[in-house]
Amino acid sequence: MQKLVDDLRARDELLIVRKEVDPCHELAAVTRAAQHSGNKTVLFENVSGSAMPVISNLYNSRQRLCEMIGAEPEGFCTRWNDIHDHTKSRAGSERTVIDRPTDLVDCSISDLPLITYHGKDAGPYFTSAIFLARHPDTGVENLSFHRSMFISDEELRVRLGSSHDLYRYQKAAEEKGEALDAVMLIGAEPSLFLAGGASLPGDWSEVAFASAMKDAPIPSYKAKASDLMIPASTQIVIEGRILPNVRRPEGPFGEVMGYYVEVGDNHVFEVLHVYTQPSPIFHSLLCGSNEDLSLLEARTAAKTWTHLNNTLPGIIDVSCAPSMMNTTIKIRQQYEGHARQVLMAAFGAHLDYNKVCIVVDEDVDIFDLNEVMWAFTTRGRADTRTMVIPDVPGFYRDANKDHWGRLGLDATWPFHRANEFERKKIPGEESIYLADYT
Numbered sequence: 001m002q003k004l005v006d007d008l009r010a011r012d013e014l015l016i017v018r019k020e021v022d023p024c025h026e027l028a029a030v031t032r033a034a035q036h037s038g039n040k041t042v043l044f045e046n047v048s049g050s051a052m053p054v055i056s057n058l059y060n061s062r063q064r065l066c067e068m069i070g071a072e073p074e075g076f077c078t079r080w081n082d083i084h085d086h087t088k089s090r091a092g093s094e095r096t097v098i099d100r101p102t103d104l105v106d107c108s109i110s111d112l113p114l115i116t117y118h119g120k121d122a123g124p125y126f127t128s129a130i131f132l133a134r135h136p137d138t139g140v141e142n143l144s145f146h147r148s149m150f151i152s153d154e155e156l157r158v159r160l161g162s163s164h165d166l167y168r169y170q171k172a173a174e175e176k177g178e179a180l181d182a183v184m185l186i187g188a189e190p191s192l193f194l195a196g197g198a199s200l201p202g203d204w205s206e207v208a209f210a211s212a213m214k215d216a217p218i219p220s221y222k223a224k225a226s227d228l229m230i231p232a233s234t235q236i237v238i239e240g241r242i243l244p245n246v247r248r249p250e251g252p253f254g255e256v257m258g259y260y261v262e263v264g265d266n267h268v269f270e271v272l273h274v275y276t277q278p279s280p281i282f283h284s285l286l287c288g289s290n291e292d293l294s295l296l297e298a299r300t301a302a303k304t305w306t307h308l309n310n311t312l313p314g315i316i317d318v319s320c321a322p323s324m325m326n327t328t329i330k331i332r333q334q335y336e337g338h339a340r341q342v343l344m345a346a347f348g349a350h351l352d353y354n355k356v357c358i359v360v361d362e363d364v365d366i367f368d369l370n371e372v373m374w375a376f377t378t379r380g381r382a383d384t385r386t387m388v389i390p391d392v393p394g395f396y397r398d399a400n401k402d403h404w405g406r407l408g409l410d411a412t413w414p415f416h417r418a419n420e421f422e423r424k425k426i427p428g429e430e431s432i433y434l435a436d437y438t
């Protein structure tokens with residue numbers, strides 16, 4: 001992560017805040033202002049209550065994620081799929097084992113920046129931490145994000161979504177009456193950050209996915225309290241264990257969909273060791289903002305692309321902008337009815353998301369919903385190009401069935417009439433430089 005920060009500084013993509021900032025709301029408010037005004041990454045040099053600088057809005061756009069994985073601007077899905085395909089071949093060689101560095105600095109949770117993000121949040125939260133854990137039976141390693149509420153130096157409370165691997169790992173340990181060893185990685189290297197967003201088959205290691213992304217092993221050292229292996233580039237490490245048969249109130253918290261999630265009885269993480277690199281940078285992530293949504297958007301789009309590409313011809317690209325609930329698929333039409341088959345397949349590509357799916361032709365910008373809706377409204381009928389699938393469950397946390405049902409929109413032109421939908425152009429418009437005319 002340090003290298004990424006240095007690169008951003010050199011490219012003048014870093015907004016450096018030297019003024020002292022309050023970690024309670026002010027830091028989040030400045031981050032949001034930066035996101036809405038140029039979307040620069042922000043480095044807070046002086047956060048009250050902690051000696052550590054804080055970086056926010058770091059993985060702030062799909063373009064940046066493309067850079068991180070070595071993809072062309074519109075090639076995220078295909079590159080992610082290639083990494084996926086290479087993951088198995090990295091198994092067993094995904095890391096090199098090194099001695100634990102001697103210059104790590106022990107500290108406690110309350111030495112870290114304790115950031116409260118939203119007005120009704122129950123308290124400070126860790127939002128960027130990647131949990132690393134091993135399945136208690138198979139030993140397969142998993143990386144995933146889980147927000148964690150600060151209670152004390154000894155205790156955090158964690159939200160483990162029931163559709164995620166860490167939930168299953170913890171359940172398997174709990175059934176044996178055991179705690180699940182886990183480490184929280186804050187400020188891990190970019191490949192691990194991206195791998196934290198990946199959902200792989202249950203017997204695949206997500207550390208191997210990170211290694212496949214870099215095409216190199218991840219240097220790692222043994223944890224202090226368990227056999228878990230800590231990626232050596234991690235800025236801040238919190239070691240601990242998720243306790244069996246213990247649930248305590250966590251929340252409310254301002255969450256990914258833009259609303260508060262009510263207080264609920266959630267898992268308890270017992271903190272055993274906290275340590276940092278000699279001059280660590282703390283990574284703050286504003287939930288539901290560009291930084292959260294870019295990864296969720298891109299990895300959901302990639303999963304959908306892979307599923308569709310394995311099922312049907314003519315799939316060009318997929319976007320889940322502005323949020324994973326919405327999926328837009330760009331195709332090159334191959335036959336009459338092709339777009340409707342793509343819609344059917346897209347509904348099944350991700351059972352939590354893909355609530356609204358839209359298929360467009362190859363000339364439409366799938367990252368611009370204005371253009372997508374323009375295509376729907378100008379290329380055919382509204383009634384026969386709309387598909388409603390009633391009464392299907394969606395997002396896993398949905399007590400009131402707000403996410404049930406699916407909507408599909410075929411926004412493509414009629415298959416045999418493509419020539420009628422050629423987009424008009426003004427000759428020379430792309431080379432006009434307005435200053436020459438004023």
Ligand SMILES: Cc1cc2nc3c(=O)[nH]c(=O)nc-3n(C[C@H](O)[C@H](O)[C@H](O)COP(=O)(O)O)c2cc1C
Pocket residue numbers: 127128142143144145146147148159160161162163164165166196197198199200285291292295296
């Ligand atoms: C920044 C960020 C924060 C997240 N926070 C949570 C969370 O608090 N709880 C949760 O269950 N999932 C959360 N997620 C979703 C999962 O961590 C993520 O989907 C991950 O890929 C799950 O991996 P798995 O399918 O291997 O379990 C978050 C995702 C991101 C990108």
